[in-house]
Amino acid sequence: MKLKRKSKLSLEQEAVLITLLYADIFDFPLTKSEIWRYLIAKKKMDQRVFDQSLQSLPSYIVQVNSYYCLINREKIIEKRIKNLPEVEKKLKIAQKVAKRLSSIATIAFIGISGGLAAQNVTPDDDIDLFIIVKKDSVFISRFLIMVLLQSMGIRRRYGQKRAPNKVCVNLLIDETALTWPNAKQDVYIAREIAQIQPLFQRDEMLVRFCKHNKWVKNCMPNAFEHIPIISVHSNSISQIISTILAFPLFEIIMRMLQTAIMKGHKTTEIITNNHLAFHPKDYRVDTLDQLKLKIRQLGLLTKI
Structure with missing residues (x-):
């Protein structure tokens, strides 16, 4: 058009x-x-x-x-x-998952990201989650998350082309990696951050995350105006177990095992000690290019 x-x-x-x-x-x-x-x-x-x-x-x-x-x-x-009922269905699944995952003591924030966060989903789509964990607990947290998702029968596995209503934790960071890298502080990432739907937090982690990413308001000045927090109750027994497993030794062991496994099929994933990002296809550059093209076609003066 x-x-x-x-x-x-x-x-x-x-x-x-x-x-x-x-x-x-x-x-x-x-x-x-x-x-x-x-x-x-x-x-x-x-x-x-x-x-x-x-x-x-x-x-x-x-x-x-x-x-x-x-x-x-x-x-x-x-x-x-037409897809509104599907949005409601997936939101209920995400809320149920967040309630279970909140029992992991190392998890400080759980939010919906991707298409569901924007309410732009179809029946074939999965459910993306963005999770923030405590310092030095990325890999033990990921292990516990995968175990719980597997026990619920809704974990999206590597290589699945279609995974309707399965859950994918496509971004997992710890509290030392809250600020987005300068090279990727643009409209695309600003929108991804602004549309996150929070499900659970500890220690005002979402507030901390927003403060570390004030740059978003340079692209979208109305971001962070109204961010509701949904109360989720944790399972005390599961919290005790995950607290025991959160010792540094377990994190080191999990890091060694998981990085060894992921190296075998690494493509565009980001794997560091405090940042795991699983995006089979990075839409950022293509989306920004399309937006700039549309702006030029209309002869608009705004620069993105």
Whole structure:
């Protein structure tokens, strides 16, 4: 789809339009509150100006019920509405999993990431989790997480092409690796962080994570405005067991075993002592390139 620029837009109008351009890359419409939350802008915008900007782009965007998308892209609204029951189904699974995983004493935060965090899923999709653990406990935590997921019958295994409703911990870091690397502080990562749906935390870990990533607000100034925390109760017996296993010796043993296994099929994964990232395909560069192309096609002045 190619849209032609008809008139010069204000920076505020461009911010609204670029936010919808970004969502369109994923064939996904947004509600008004989502456009506000994920607004791609250099600085904070007044709510009244935002409302006016959103309503002043009839040549570019369309509203159907409570959803907004680019003009002539209304079919993606139908798709989102159709998949709403699937979103609810997967959210319930994620909440159940978080309740079980919260019994692992080394886990400080559990959040939904990826497509489910954005509410953009289909029946065939898995459930991605982002987990933060205590210092020097990445590998023992991963071992305990895999054991629990396996016992629940919902662990996504390496190499599975289709894994509907299976759980994948695609990002696991410890509390010494909260700040995102400077080289990857961009709109794509900002959106991934801003859309995380928290399920569980200890010691205000989410607050700490947000403070370490204040740069996100340079891309999305409305990020971190309202982040609900869902209370999850832990199993005391499981906590005792995981606390015993969290001794440094067990971490060293688990690190040696797991790194040896992962070396055999390592591709784009990131494996360090405090950071494990499992992304079979990195969409970051391609997504940013597509966004820049869309911006150029419309002749917008905003630089990403």
